[in-house]
Amino acid sequence: MSDNTRTHLLIGRISAIVLFILAVAYGIGGSQIEYAFASDPLGPRVMPVALAVLLGILVLIYLRFPGSAEDFPTGSSLVRILAIPLTLIVSVALFEPLGFVASIFLLTAVTGWLFGATIKLSVIGAVVHAAVWWFIFSFLLEVYLPTGAVFG
Structure with missing residues (x-):
């Protein structure tokens, strides 16, 4: 072997x-x-x-029976793999102080950037993503979303 x-x-x-x-x-x-x-x-x-x-x-x-596996990630791949859960943890931690829209914006923008989008496209995508989910929860499902302590 x-x-x-x-x-x-x-x-x-x-x-x-x-x-x-x-x-x-x-x-x-x-x-x-x-x-x-x-x-x-x-x-x-x-x-x-x-x-x-x-x-x-x-x-x-x-x-x-583990079968075959990929090589352990190194370099930028390892950084991206570790950055995604870290971004999720930070986003969840900021959910209460910043509210739903800001935390989902942060999560989406950073994730888009980590997957290779430009900062401009990441921000645009995050704004659209946060707005769509806010509209769905607030108006269609009539679910209260926290605005966060910072925003009122």
Whole structure:
């Protein structure tokens, strides 16, 4: 077995372990959902727990038979891969102080830029994206969206 094949198997198994940890955490989080029993016989716990169990089973199969995997990303690819979840975390953290529109704008603009769009196109796309979702939630679905502490 070549070193390259061993590396790919190791990458596949590390990915499987990380996904298994996420499946367990998702299952635990789903099982903690509280609800009124009279509302639904199954309740809202069933779907997240079932998905966690399914993911866990599939991950265990993948752990046993990892198949081939891509090389571990390096350079700018690694930076982009790490920047996407970081951008999501920052956007969620700013949701309360800045509100829905500003946080979705930030998430969309940075994601567009990370995927190669120019800053101008990223900003235009983010403005359109935020406006469309604000219109859908506010007017069509009549869902309250927070404006944020900064904006009132």
